[in-house]
Amino acid sequence: MPQPALDLTLDAPALTAALVDFPSVSGTEKPLADAIEQALRALPHLTVDRHGNNVIARTRLGRAERVILAGHIDTVPIADNLPSRLDEDGVLWGCGTSDMKSGVALQLRIAATVPAPNRDLTFVFYDNEEVAAHLNGLGRVADAHPEWLEGDFAVLLEPSDAEVEGGCQGTLRVLLRTTGERAHSARSWMGANAIHAAVPILNRLAAYEPRRPVIDGLEYREGLNAVRIEGGVANNVIPDVCTVTVNYRYAPDRGEAEALAHVREVFADCGVAEFMVDDHSGGALPGLSHPAAAAFMKAVGGSARPKFGWTDVSRFSSLGVPAVNYGPGDALYAHKRDEHVAIDKITHCETRLHDWLTS
């Protein structure tokens, strides 16, 4: 089935609506990647490359500085919230409006309307951001073609409510397992209850005081939480295994090894039988003191805020490219049935980005 081509002459809100109405749940991005590639190849000032469903377009103007505008084109599953709907208050509703097709629309608008930017531009459109880290298109491009991602500074157009969000916190997920011995619950003294054995872990979690460090003037907030607990064999059996899944969100002044050591230490004397790292993505320092970041801050105005959630700015950071989040969406509504974006935030961000790249 041929998909409609994307019309880059639409204004940014209308282009956002067109992108939202072009479903691209993680794993099904190919038609949208095709349409984006097709639209970009029609722009003579851009060189376009493709790897899988990831599309990279670059100017080659020989400017002193190169900046990257990046965004993922996939969304979480649709939740009865398509097609998009623009209400009378200027709010566009639908899956992906905030996270992050409004951001992708701005990438495409800048690509189409700024043929001679004051800095060389790299546009990165990538897939599979909303699913397992090893599938992430940005990571795959970084592995296969790291030269495509070279640059002095990156803006990730993730939802940040039209304010600059610096860096991001790291996230570490560990499974803490306690063990015991099964027995019939009518003769519980013949067994050892693994759920009861998890009490020290939970006490430690409940009593934990998270840090709130200030980095580059931004106050971060950590968190250490049980996100899952699971134990039980049958209603009449003393359980022999209980697993607590703990998520540590940590400020970017802490490296990955340090974060892991901290969590090990927190639970060191809690009777943990198995300590398993389930997932780990380091944070990224805000990097706002970098000249390119400072210039960006000055151009877009406002004051930066800390980013609490993990985003791909961390991936750019690990490639040596300072990066910030700056997009019109609102992260509080991402992944929700009532996801939406305010049209005036889209146009506001477009104006600021345009000014930055043309002044």
Add this chain to the structure above:
Amino acid sequence: MPQPALDLTLDAPALTAALVDFPSVSGTEKPLADAIEQALRALPHLTVDRHGNNVIARTRLGRAERVILAGHIDTVPIADNLPSRLDEDGVLWGCGTSDMKSGVALQLRIAATVPAPNRDLTFVFYDNEEVAAHLNGLGRVADAHPEWLEGDFAVLLEPSDAEVEGGCQGTLRVLLRTTGERAHSARSWMGANAIHAAVPILNRLAAYEPRRPVIDGLEYREGLNAVRIEGGVANNVIPDVCTVTVNYRYAPDRGEAEALAHVREVFADCGVAEFMVDDHSGGALPGLSHPAAAAFMKAVGGSARPKFGWTDVSRFSSLGVPAVNYGPGDALYAHKRDEHVAIDKITHCETRLHDWLTS
């Protein structure tokens, strides 16, 4: 497909093997109930009644006392442990050998070989003991034909390792639910963690000191345990619900209302948002001081032990019939892949029951 008739002239171990090799997992008892009914109807000294897959056979000799020999004919699911296998040490292996086809074999052997017992006899063979309480055949007969279950004393041939086990403990299962508020785990302070809220419940469980009351000379042992715990929405979400399933096994000096009140009190100040009774079966006092029970104890010898698990003696007790567990099986191997019974326990119990009913 016609099923083979049961041959009640086999000795008790051979009859046990024949019954084990006649699969009757809960819900599929009909062919075995048919075979038992057919075999009993061939015995002229018995009156046979049937309700569903429950078969009741009675002598009508006008004796001063009537005793009931009862057993369930269903088993838990087969676990690669059929057909039965008799090893060189005189141990019969297979699903149902202990729980409780060796007991059912003794019921059938007594029915066939004691035509003129010194006490009137009622044999009860019932279905669906291993599944939900409302399906239990003994309960269904008690509702539909309570007069079939009249008697002065009942012996339940549940596995008791050839020792008399008096009464049984009650079992109460409650769900304790804590609640919180969801939030992204990167901004955990915006939510309230329901797993952390379960800490007071688990602390109370871990610190609980169970009672060990002595009743009729038997020491019971209570237990209060988490048998399940469940909480969690997604790996990056602060969970808003956590459910702890608690099983209270209590000695039969405590009634149902008292047991429930006790558990409510234990968790009274633990922040429980919902307290739900999931299942409740009261215990049964050992009743060993009853003359019929005392005569039985004297005839079979040994000293009684407390029964920790819940069995249908409680159902007889609530019908006003004192009851004990006495069977050749070993409860420790019930419901296990390596379920087995010692042949000499079968013949030992048969001799004792025979002596009691003919002396």
